[in-house]
Amino acid sequence: MPVTIKDVARAAGVSVSTVSRALAGPELVSPATRERVQRAAAELGYQPNRAARGLITGRTGNIGLIVPDLANPFFPGVVKGMQARAREADFAVFVADTDEDPAVEVALVRQLAKQVDGMVIASPRMSEDELRAAATETPLVLLNRRVGRIPSVTVDNVDGMRQAVAHLVALGHRRIGYVEGPRTSWANRERLRGLRAAISATADGGADVELTVLGSFLPQFEGGVAAADLAVAAGVTAVIAYNDLVALGLLNRFVARGIDVPGQISVIGCDDIVAAAMVHPPLTSIALPKEQTGRAGVDLLLALLKNSGRSAVSTRRELPAHLMVRRSTGPAPTAPAPTDLP
Amino acid sequence: MPVTIKDVARAAGVSVSTVSRALAGPELVSPATRERVQRAAAELGYQPNRAARGLITGRTGNIGLIVPDLANPFFPGVVKGMQARAREADFAVFVADTDEDPAVEVALVRQLAKQVDGMVIASPRMSEDELRAAATETPLVLLNRRVGRIPSVTVDNVDGMRQAVAHLVALGHRRIGYVEGPRTSWANRERLRGLRAAISATADGGADVELTVLGSFLPQFEGGVAAADLAVAAGVTAVIAYNDLVALGLLNRFVARGIDVPGQISVIGCDDIVAAAMVHPPLTSIALPKEQTGRAGVDLLLALLKNSGRSAVSTRRELPAHLMVRRSTGPAPTAPAPTDLP
DNA sequence: TTGAAAGCGATACCAT
DNA sequence: ATGGTATCGCTTTCAA
Numbered sequence: 001m002p003v004t005i006k007d008v009a010r011a012a013g014v015s016v017s018t019v020s021r022a023l024a025g026p027e028l029v030s031p032a033t034r035e036r037v038q039r040a041a042a043e044l045g046y047q048p049n050r051a052a053r054g055l056i057t058g059r060t061g062n063i064g065l066i067v068p069d070l071a072n073p074f075f076p077g078v079v080k081g082m083q084a085r086a087r088e089a090d091f092a093v094f095v096a097d098t099d100e101d102p103a104v105e106v107a108l109v110r111q112l113a114k115q116v117d118g119m120v121i122a123s124p125r126m127s128e129d130e131l132r133a134a135a136t137e138t139p140l141v142l143l144n145r146r147v148g149r150i151p152s153v154t155v156d157n158v159d160g161m162r163q164a165v166a167h168l169v170a171l172g173h174r175r176i177g178y179v180e181g182p183r184t185s186w187a188n189r190e191r192l193r194g195l196r197a198a199i200s201a202t203a204d205g206g207a208d209v210e211l212t213v214l215g216s217f218l219p220q221f222e223g224g225v226a227a228a229d230l231a232v233a234a235g236v237t238a239v240i241a242y243n244d245l246v247a248l249g250l251l252n253r254f255v256a257r258g259i260d261v262p263g264q265i266s267v268i269g270c271d272d273i274v275a276a277a278m279v280h281p282p283l284t285s286i287a288l289p290k291e292q293t294g295r296a297g298v299d300l301l302l303a304l305l306k307n308s309g310r311s312a313v314s315t316r317r318e319l320p321a322h323l324m325v326r327r328s329t330g331p332a333p334t335a336p337a338p339t340d341l342p
Numbered sequence: 343m344p345v346t347i348k349d350v351a352r353a354a355g356v357s358v359s360t361v362s363r364a365l366a367g368p369e370l371v372s373p374a375t376r377e378r379v380q381r382a383a384a385e386l387g388y389q390p391n392r393a394a395r396g397l398i399t400g401r402t403g404n405i406g407l408i409v410p411d412l413a414n415p416f417f418p419g420v421v422k423g424m425q426a427r428a429r430e431a432d433f434a435v436f437v438a439d440t441d442e443d444p445a446v447e448v449a450l451v452r453q454l455a456k457q458v459d460g461m462v463i464a465s466p467r468m469s470e471d472e473l474r475a476a477a478t479e480t481p482l483v484l485l486n487r488r489v490g491r492i493p494s495v496t497v498d499n500v501d502g503m504r505q506a507v508a509h510l511v512a513l514g515h516r517r518i519g520y521v522e523g524p525r526t527s528w529a530n531r532e533r534l535r536g537l538r539a540a541i542s543a544t545a546d547g548g549a550d551v552e553l554t555v556l557g558s559f560l561p562q563f564e565g566g567v568a569a570a571d572l573a574v575a576a577g578v579t580a581v582i583a584y585n586d587l588v589a590l591g592l593l594n595r596f597v598a599r600g601i602d603v604p605g606q607i608s609v610i611g612c613d614d615i616v617a618a619a620m621v622h623p624p625l626t627s628i629a630l631p632k633e634q635t636g637r638a639g640v641d642l643l644l645a646l647l648k649n650s651g652r653s654a655v656s657t658r659r660e661l662p663a664h665l666m667v668r669r670s671t672g673p674a675p676t677a678p679a680p681t682d683l684p
Numbered sequence: 685t686t687g688a689a690a691g692c693g694a695t696a697c698c699a700t
Numbered sequence: 701a702t703g704g705t706a707t708c709g710c711t712t713t714c715a716a
Contacts, residue, residue: 002456004693015703020695030701047456051393051402052693055708060393070418071616079412080439092457095437097422114344114389115434221620248620255622274413275617278563278590280597346709357687362711372685394709397692 003044012040023048063301064094064112064119066105072219072245073273074290078122078143081294089302091117100219102126102184106134113138118305120297125184139304141297145186151304151315153296157187160286160321161194162201164240164268167284167323169202169209172332173238173266179227179250180215181242188216188242191270195240212236217246224249232257237265237332244269244276244285251279251328262330272324282326289319345386354382365390405643406436406454406461408447414561414587415615416632420464420485423636431644433459442561444468444526448476455480460647462639463487467526481646483639487528493646493657495638499529502628502663503536504543506582506610509626509665511544511551514674515580515608521569521592522557523584530558530584533612537582554578559588566591574599579607579674586611586618586627593621593670604672614666624668631661 009016014033021028022037029037040046054060065082067075079095086093094112098105102125109126112119118139124131124147131147134140142152168176178195181188192213199209212234217223224246231239231250241247247269254261261267261281269276272287296317303315351358356375363370364379371379382388396402407424409417421437428435436454440446444467451468454461460481466473466489473489476482484494510518520537523530534555541551554576559565566588573581573592583589589611596603603609603623611618614629638659645657 005695006693016694017696017704018702021702024695028701033701049397049693050457051396052708053695054393055391055397055693055710056695058708070412070421071415073413073415076412076418076439079437083437083439092436092454093438094434095421095425096435097425112434115392221616248617252620252622274563275590275620278594278617279621280594347711348709358710359687359689359712360685363686366711370685375685391709394692395711397694397709398711400692 002049003046005046005048007044008037008041008046011044012037059117059305060115061090062092062094062116063298064096064116065122066096066098066108066112066119066124067122068098068100068105068125070095070097072243073275074243074271074288075122077290078294078297081291082120082298083294084291085295085298089298091298091302098125100125100182102130106130109134110137118301120294120301122297123185123187125182127184139301141301141304143293143297146316151300153293153300153317153319154190155187155288155293155319155321157190157321158194158197160270160288160323161191161240162198163321163323164286165195165198165202165209167325167329168238168240168266168268168332169207171238171266171330172334174208174332175210175212175234175236175238177212177214177231177234177236177239179217179224179231179239179241179246180213181217181219181223181246183216185219185242191240191242214239215242217242219243220245221249221252224251225253228253228257231265232259237334238268238329239265240268240270242270244271244273244283247283247285247328248275248279251281251283261328264333266329266332268323268329276324277326281328284326284329285324287322287324289321292319344391345388346391347388349386350379350383350388353386354379401459402457403432404434404436404458405640406438406458407464408438408440408450408454408461408466409464410440410442410447410467412437412439414585415617416585416613416630417464419632420636420639423633424462424640425636426633427637427640431640433640433644440467442467442524444472448472451476452479460643462636462643464635464639465527465529467524469526481643483643483646485635485639488658493642495635495642495659495661496532497630497635497661497663499532499663500536500539502612502630502665503533503582504540505663505665506628507537507540507544507551509667509671510580510582510608510610510674511549513580513608513672514676516550516674517552517554517576517578517580519554519556519573519576519578519581521559521566521573521581521583521588522555523559523561523565523588525558527561527584533582533584556581557584559584561585562587563591563594566593567595570595570599573607574601579676580610580671581607582610582612584612586613586615586625589625589627589670590617590621593623593625603670606675608671608674610665610671618666619668623670626668626671627666629664629666631663634661 022034122143269285272285276283276285364376464485611627614627618625618627
């Protein structure tokens with residue numbers, strides 16, 4: 001039999017209204033009664049019933065999080081960040097996995113919407129229209145995607161690609177391949193855009209770099225395995241993959257075919273999942289701030305909830321990406337000796 | 343403005359009680375009214391408010407899941423299985439991560455308990471007493487651990503180890519090392535027990551196998567890296583690790599030191615995480631049925647909830663483990679040639 | 685078979 | 701500053 005607000009009221013010798021006030025806004029009651037109430041509550045181990053509170057306030061104290069695939073090591077990091085931040089704000093987090101299926105995603109949003117005050121969708125796979133529709137039904141924050149004025153947290157993919165290209169070009173690479181992920185992935189499009197921008201900027205700088213786009217492939221290990229042979233056939237000296245899982249697949253296939261990395265070909269991934277540092281050779285990767293992305297997502301959502309009703313605050317946060325150089329990238333096989341460089 | 347039961351009642355021309363009945367137990371109302379009510383509900387898109395329902399029924403429709411570390415690829419599999427099963431039963435899942443900290447675990451259980459009908463704790467790190475206490479506060483199911491009569495889903499670790507040892511012995515290994523995980527881990531103790539049993543059984547069979555226990559180490563990549571040198575110094579020809587993350591650490595360090603796997607030393611992990619097949623050489627691992635474990639956990643919990651109040655049903659399920667042989671295990675370096683075998 | 689009404693636990697408004 | 705009370709949306713007696 002859980003202790004209710006009545007029990008506390010009786011114990012403190014006040015009315016339930018007073019208890020409610022003493023606990024919610026300490027400045028609404030006299031210091032003396034506040035003291036008594038708080039002690040009584042503590043002694044009885046009183047915990048407000050969230051369902052009852054939600055019934056009248058219209059708030060559940062829950063937020064939802066939807067991710068495409070928990071098995072992709074990128075997302076647990078995001079989940080951790082979200083939970084940490086949500087807990088600080090006294091919110092609980094529902095997590096749901098869509099198995100990369102846009103239809104499941106749409107269904108889950110609708111189902112979850114009733115049970116939460118708002119939700120965060122990480123790397124949404126559904127269409128822009130569907131997202132816009134969802135945003136009208138429930139406060140919504142997007143991670144790794146921008147759609148209209150829906151609040152979002154993104155990473156500077158374009159700059160990440162700039163760093164990767166600069167690194168490769170400095171190593172003497174002139175023929176670079178990119179292994180595409182899902183076309184429905186906003187990040188994929190952004191990365192491709194960043195890549196093209198970086199390469200044309202390089203052209204202005206004098207170096208003549210050629211980009212070969214391969215794909216699209218599954219954003220998983222298997223996708224990389226499949227892409228590896230195409231990369232070799234394309235004659236590139238370096239490959240940048242949509243994400244680390246794909247890069248790991250590339251690495252694996254190259255090793256299996258006896259192709260030396262980075263001796264014959266360099267590989268760069270994206271996300272910097274833990275496994276990137278665990279393979280041999282360790283994978284150079286564009287690190288995205290996973291936990292920070294999660295935290296920022298909750299931050300935006302909380303801001304949204306506070307302003308709910310008032311003029312739609314549309315907020316965006318863009319986080320920086322950082323290239324983690326490891327041993328999977330090295331000098332281009334046909335690169336001129338350092339002394340020959342201009 | 344969400345549609346409530348009143349709206350449905352008005353639309354169907356009946357009282358709210360009738361609506362409630364028509365939707366809950368169709369046999370409680372006349373077929374005609376049931377039909378009308380259901381159509382009205384469908385047309386209005388009525389979704390019962392779970393908070394309101396929970397207030398009176400005392401049920402939230404939520405279940406909680408606590409895991410030590412979402413970043414350990416073993417757990418996302420479990421989470422996926424749980425969610426799938428929970429969704430079938432129309433339950434939502436709260437997920438919380440403890441960062442392997444027993445204290446956090448205890449705190450989370452207490453906090454979550456108020457918001458759920460029951461909870462599942464995967465690989466609990468807290469003490470038996472704490473678990474027993476938790477079990478009295480809320481319906482509880484344990485994954486990968488057995489404590490008293492608390493319902494649990496476990497994997498047959500002992501048999502898994504038997505398979506691993508049999509595999510190694512067949513390859514000619516006689517000096518085997520085990521890298522321990524956390525001493526607070528039930529699975530660790532079970533695996534050690536299974537290992538010892540398998541080895542003494544082998545002794546009865548004539549082969550004289552020696553076990554060297556190393557550790558304990560962090561159940562992570564870094565733990566394996568640290569353990570690798572000890573394994574080499576101990577002169578074992580094969581190492582079995584507490585889990586795949588540790589095994590990957592071993593593998594990595596062996597390669598870094600120029601020690602050939604499996605030429606000079608064989609490595610076996612546990613869990614069969616996806617990364618196991620992604621490294622080079624691919625890791626032989628004892629596969630645990632991750633999703634099935636999650637599903638079974640929810641099954642047990644649902645059964646518990648149904649019987650709540652009645653005599654404590656204590657149930658256990660034990661799932662089988664399967665050795666996945668890959669290239670990280672091979673003949674022992676000093677093994678006699680196949681023709682010399684008896 | 686159906687309707688009216690009493691709560692579930694908390695908050696918020698209206699008095700005092 | 702505090703108490704009484706209506707109320708949130710729903711389920712569940714109790715009568716009819």
